[in-house]
Amino acid sequence: QVQLVESGGDVVQPGGSLRLSCAASGFAFTSYGFHWVRQAPGKGLEWVAFLRQDGINKWYSDSVRGRFTISRDTSQNTVYLQMNSLGAEDTAVYFCAKRPLGSTYYFEYWGQGVLVTVSS
Amino acid sequence: QTVVTQEPSFSVSPGGAVTLTCGLTSGSVSTSFYPSWYQQTPGQTPRTLIYNTYTRSSGVPDRFSGSILGNKAALTITGAQAEDESDYYCVLYVDTGVWVFGGGTKLTV
Numbered sequence A: 001q002v003q004l005v006e007s008g009g010d011v012v013q014p015g016g017s018l019r020l021s022c023a024a025s026g027f028a029f030t031s032y033g034f035h036w037v038r039q040a041p042g043k044g045l046e047w048v049a050f051l052r053q054d055g056i057n058k059w060y061s062d063s064v065r066g067r068f069t070i071s072r073d074t075s076q077n078t079v080y081l082q083m084n085s086l087g088a089e090d091t092a093v094y095f096c097a098k099r100p101l102g103s104t105y106y107f108e109y110w111g112q113g114v115l116v117t118v119s120s
Numbered sequence B: 001q002t003v004v005t006q007e008p009s010f011s012v013s014p015g016g017a018v019t020l021t022c023g024l025t026s027g028s029v030s031t032s033f034y035p036s037w038y039q040q041t042p043g044q045t046p047r048t049l050i051y052n053t054y055t056r057s058s059g060v061p062d063r064f065s066g067s068i069l070g071n072k073a074a075l076t077i078t079g080a081q082a083e084d085e086s087d088y089y090c091v092l093y094v095d096t097g098v099w100v101f102g103g104g105t106k107l108t109v
Helices: none
Strands: A003-007 A018-025 A034-039 A045-051 A058-060 A068-073 A078-083 A092-098 A114-118 B004-006 B009-011 B017-024 B036-040 B047-051 B064-069 B072-078 B087-095 B098-101 B105-108
Touching: A003 A092, A018 A034, A018 A092, A018 A114, A034 A068, A034 A078, A045 A068, A045 A078, A045 A092, A045 B087, A045 B098, A058 A068, B004 B087, B017 B087, B017 B105, B047 B064, B072 B087
Parallel strands: B009 B105
Antiparallel strands: A003 A018, A018 A078, A034 A045, A034 A092, A045 A058, A068 A078, A092 A114, B004 B017, B017 B072, B036 B047, B036 B087, B064 B072, B087 B098, B087 B105
């Protein structure tokens, strides 16, 4: 069955960096695109980044572009989110989500999420 | 910047019907935005309910349905149950590689 397991959440100081991981299993990893979606405490969901199944094309929300980088390691079936220049506004639970195949544009499967806290 | 709108809150009586909507501050929502809907209870992972405007995700009860109503996407729950009390989020695919969530609707049953 499809599994997405996030890790790497931590408490980090403002201005610091952190890398999140999303380990995928149960499907052909290289055939799918992946998202990162976040949710600040008590707030709604926010789309953050998308990596297309080619592993090359990437898109970001305005709030993280230039600071965050999405990538993947096909040998580890893992998607990453490298987060730099973190601020308090980046405090959130970060979810990894898988995009389905074909001309359809939604979040098919979700991981359980990982908490990132930016605080001094 | 694209802003997706949802009602902040809604209330429905058990057994009743409710329609939640998903709009744009500028323009109309159509099937070309591939609207999708997600249910989330506090502290839990979002659950995919509806995608491609109308299609129910696997295992989703048929009391949930998606549509386009006027210039908005809509999620209708008919025969609401206590377990449907959750937050509901819509998402629109607004440009190549870009998705935008609505602010969510807190549904009370």
